[in-house]
Each structure stands twice: as structure tokens, then as C-alpha cells.
Amino acid sequence: MAQFRSKEKKTPPPISTQSLPDIIFMLIFFFMVATTMRESTLLVKKPHLPKATEFVKLEKKSLVSNIYIAAPSNALQKLYGTQPVIQLNEAIEDVSKIAKFVELERESMPANDRSQMTVSLKVDSKARMGIVTDVKQELRKANALKISYSVVPKN
Amino acid sequence: MGKKVPEINASSMADISFMLLIFFLAATTMDTDKGLFRMLPPYQDPTEQQEDIKVLDKNLFVVLVNKDDKLMVEKQPMNTRDLRRACKEFLMNMNNDSEDKKYPGYNEETIPGIGTVKVTKAIVSIQNDRQTSYEKYIEVQNEIIAAYNEVKDYYSMKYFKKTFKDLKENQQDIIKQIIPQKISEAEPKNIGGK
Numbered sequence: 001m002a003q004f005r006s007k008e009k010k011t012p013p014p015i016s017t018q019s020l021p022d023i024i025f026m027l028i029f030f031f032m033v034a035t036t037m038r039e040s041t042l043l044v045k046k047p048h049l050p051k052a053t054e055f056v057k058l059e060k061k062s063l064v065s066n067i068y069i070a071a072p073s074n075a076l077q078k079l080y081g082t083q084p085v086i087q088l089n090e091a092i093e094d095v096s097k098i099a100k101f102v103e104l105e106r107e108s109m110p111a112n113d114r115s116q117m118t119v120s121l122k123v124d125s126k127a128r129m130g131i132v133t134d135v136k137q138e139l140r141k142a143n144a145l146k147i148s149y150s151v152v153p154k155n
Numbered sequence: 156m157g158k159k160v161p162e163i164n165a166s167s168m169a170d171i172s173f174m175l176l177i178f179f180l181a182a183t184t185m186d187t188d189k190g191l192f193r194m195l196p197p198y199q200d201p202t203e204q205q206e207d208i209k210v211l212d213k214n215l216f217v218v219l220v221n222k223d224d225k226l227m228v229e230k231q232p233m234n235t236r237d238l239r240r241a242c243k244e245f246l247m248n249m250n251n252d253s254e255d256k257k258y259p260g261y262n263e264e265t266i267p268g269i270g271t272v273k274v275t276k277a278i279v280s281i282q283n284d285r286q287t288s289y290e291k292y293i294e295v296q297n298e299i300i301a302a303y304n305e306v307k308d309y310y311s312m313k314y315f316k317k318t319f320k321d322l323k324e325n326q327q328d329i330i331k332q333i334i335p336q337k338i339s340e341a342e343p344k345n346i347g348g349k
Binding site for chain 1 (some may be wrong): 168180189287288296
């Protein structure tokens with residue numbers, strides 16, 4: 001018994017935390033490489049994207065502009081109703097604003113990459129084609145012809 | 156030797172890097188954007204007179220989607236499940252017999268590295284209503300792109316013994332010449348009314 005008691009009283013050696021910063025830095029680097037910056041806060045409900053199998057991955061994030069089409073978020077439903085609306089950047093806008101939006105987005109891109117500009121349409125699967133067609137028509141007018149219908153992979 | 160430089164206390168380093176880590180966790184997202192890639196046709200002013208491009212009826216594969224998300228393919232009602240097979244069949248078969256209304260005609264083209272091949276004149280035409288749901292629209296688009304991809308794979312295996320995505324870029328261009336992806340989208344009609 002005496003032997004046991006003497007053992008318990010010994011303080012265990014402190015755990016070395018010297019390598020902790022290095023471990024955390026490793027994590028940081030992982031996150032910096034593997035993730036991308038969040039683009040904009042959503043004013044519409046998060047679109048429930050349709051499923052598809054024949055998708056391609058969009059590369060070069062800086063050349064992609066997003067247009068969201070979905071029902072307004074709960075707080076904004078009093079103002080905009082419950083039907084799907086269009087969100088450009090940080091605001092819910094009318095279809096007619098798309099040309100201006102495309103122009104601004106194009107100007108923010110490097111000059112020799114402007115022809116590569118892609119518009120990613122993030123449309124809720126419950127939306128009707130009417131609003132999508134109006135958007136597409138405006139994009140054609142604004143000469144933003146590369147588009148991508150955002151989807152989630154189907155397994 | 157001079158004075159000893161006192162050691163810098165690095166115990167707060169972990170806290171600082173934790174703060175950075177939490178910032179990156181909050182400000183970034185992991186998901187990459189995936190999508191069906193399409194090119195829109197350039198805008199044409201409706202006030203200007205346009206020459207109508209005549210396309211023979213037999214070269215067209217017409218897909219109609221109505222406001223109830225029902226499909227009509229080549230004047231026959233069809234389930235979306237069968238669309239891929241029907242579209243593939245249309246793209247793979249061709250003849251220049253004007254009596255035959257089922258399959259499209261072809262041009263004989265000489266492609267460097269391959270020789271003379273038959274290139275189908277097929278055009279897939281999708282027409283939808285303004286009330287068609289987006290989900291159905293994407294499903295139809297997906298099936299048609301899938302049909303094209305299967306045909307591309309077939310030709311890739313035939314000429315290069317590899318699947319399309321394993322080919323080199325110039326080989327992919329050759330396959331794209333053999334099977335040009337022509338999807339036409341008419342302006343939607345509002346038959347259903349609102």
C-alpha cells in the first residue's frame with residue numbers, strides 16, 4: 001500500500017505543447033488550399049439544385065459569376081412574395097438588371113480572360129422555366145453566352 | 156561571445172494560429188461548383204428580318220416538354236427513362252434516303268487521321284413551356300448530353316480504343332468533328348397559359 005501511495009503523489013510530467021502550433025499551421029494550410037472563399041450571403045433560400053450525371057467541374061473560380069433563382073428567404077417573403085426571384089451579388093434584382101450585372105462582372109475580370117467568363121445559374125429545381133428563360137434571354141443580350149446549370153451529382 | 160539573446164516566448168503561438176484557423180473555417184466553403192455546361196446562341200434582334208434556316212424534318216429530333224412535365228419525342232409520348240436510348244439511336248443511325256423519315260441524313264467528310272466518315276446531320280431540338288419545371292428541364296438536358304457522350308465514347312473506342320475522356324485534346328477534337336453536338340432550344344411557348 002505504501003508503495004502505491006507514494007506513486008500517486010508523484011506529479012506526471014507535463015505534456016509538451018511545443019509542436020501544437022505546427023499542427024495547427026498544418027491544418028490552416030490544408031484549409032487554405034482546399035477551400036474557396038464564400039462569395040455572397042444568400043437572400044434567397046438555398047437553392048435545391050437538380051440532380052444530374054453529365055456535369056463538368058467549373059474551374060477558375062474568378063471567371064465564374066453566380067445568379068441565384070429561388071424563393072426569397074423567410075424574412076424577405078413579405079417584401080418579395082413566395083415566388084422564385086433573382087439574386088445578383090448581394091441584392092434581389094429585376095431581370096432587366098442582368099445586363100448591367102454582367103458588364104460589371106466582366107470589368108472586374110482580367111482583360112484577356114473576359115471571353116472565358118462563365119455564368120453559373122443556381123436555380124431551385126422547383127422553379128418554372130419562365131423565369132429561367134427570361135434570364136437566359138437577358139444573358140444573350142448581354143453577350144454572356146457561356147453558362148452552366150449548377151447541379152448536384154446523382155449517384 | 157556576447158550576451159545571450161533571451162528566448163522568445165512562443166506559448167501564445169498556438170492561440171494565434173487557432174484564431175487564424177477558425178477564421179478560415181468560417182470564411183471559406185469546401186464545395187466546388189459542378190454544372191451542365193452549355194453555350195447560348197448569340198442574341199438576334201427580333202425586329203431584323205432573319206433568314207430562316209431550313210432544316211429537313213428528318214434531321215430533327217424534336218423533344219417537347221409541356222407544362223405538366225410530360226415528354227413528347229418525335230410526336231410520340233415518351234418516358235424520360237427511354238429518352239437517352241431513343242436519342243442515341245437517332246444519333247447513331249443515318250441514311251440519305253429521302254423516303255425514310257425516321258433517321259437523319261449525313262455528309263461525307265474527310266477528317267485528317269481518320270479518313271472519310273459519315274457525319275450525321277442530326278439536330279436535337281428541345282422545346283419547353285414556360286410552366287415546365289426546372290427539374291424536368293435539367294433531367295431532359297442531362298439525358299441528351301448523356302446520349303451524346305455515349306456516342307462520343309463509341310466513336311472513341313472505334314477509332315482510338317480509349318474512352319473519350321482518356322483521349323488527347325487533338326483526338327477529342329477529331330471525335331467532336333465526327334459527332335457535332337447540335338442542341339437547339341426554341342423559345343418557350345406559353346401554351347399552358349397562366
